[in-house]
Amino acid sequence: xxxxxxxxxxxxxxxxxxxxxxxxxxxxxxxxxxxxxxxxxxxxxxxxxxxxxxxxxxxxxxxxxxxxxxxxxxxxxxxxxxxxxxxxxxxxxxxxxxxxxxxxxxxxxxxxxxxxxxxxxxxxxxxxxxxxxxxxxxxxxxxxxxxxxxxxxxxxxxxxxxxxxxxxxxxxxxxxxxxxx
Amino acid sequence: xxxxxxxxxxxxxxxxxxxxxxxxxxxxxxxxxxxxxxxxxxxxxxxxxxxxxxxxxxxxxxxxxxxxxxxxxxxxx
Numbered sequence: 175x176x177x178x179x180x181x182x183x184x185x186x187x188x189x190x191x192x193x194x195x196x197x198x199x200x201x202x203x204x205x206x207x208x209x210x211x212x213x214x215x216x217x218x219x220x221x222x223x224x225x226x227x228x229x230x231x232x233x234x235x236x237x238x239x240x241x242x243x244x245x246x247x248x249x250x251x252x253x254x255x256x257x258x259x260x261x262x263x264x265x266x267x268x269x270x271x272x273x274x275x276x277x278x279x280x281x282x283x284x285x286x287x288x289x290x291x292x293x294x295x296x297x298x299x300x301x302x303x304x305x306x307x308x309x310x311x312x313x314x315x316x317x318x319x320x321x322x323x324x325x326x327x328x329x330x331x332x333x334x335x336x337x338x339x340x341x342x343x344x345x346x347x348x349x350x351x352x353x354x355x
Numbered sequence: 356x357x358x359x360x361x362x363x364x365x366x367x368x369x370x371x372x373x374x375x376x377x378x379x380x381x382x383x384x385x386x387x388x389x390x391x392x393x394x395x396x397x398x399x400x401x402x403x404x405x406x407x408x409x410x411x412x413x414x415x416x417x418x419x420x421x422x423x424x425x426x427x428x429x430x431x432x
Binding site for chain 1: 360368381382384391
């Protein structure tokens, strides 16, 4: 089984389309799920997933089978998602109609009114993309710092720093609007 | 992280709730991928970006104006 998997990775590295299809089918859900956590729109997640696999296909010769496909795929997907966030206007980042794609707030959230949530989401959408991704994955999605660091190609310390800066900037923005968490 | 950061995190989670069941809705995207690969194959090799053409043109113009710089340009290529 391992030899077979190794064979697929090796054939992919040499540009074999069948091997690429095998890897695509094996990893599409995981990659798309990861991308969705970042872009937070199902249709955009599909586009970014395709873009990410396209980049993998283009970069097949640089793939190192010894290091495994999943971490490599996740890193490429994360950067494709980051590019998508950067291209997007901040004002468009939190369209209310898109909130249907995420779960409804819990009952205990009643203390935080809708306006504060909206303003927080808007302020969050104004943060630089690289800070937003770190905060989304670490704070909202509660992913391990190690996994985020690997996906972004930075150190765990850099992830913590980005999260810290994101929270500070968010608080500053909200304070200007008279909201003190 | 101090108490303020924890409160900020809590507010952020309420404003931007986590996404559950991320992979449940994933449909098979391989046909879309294949279509993209086919389109690329039909178009042929990627066109040279305009910036590369502009850079090449500028170098040629510079070499035409100052032919003595040609060896220097070739050295740095």
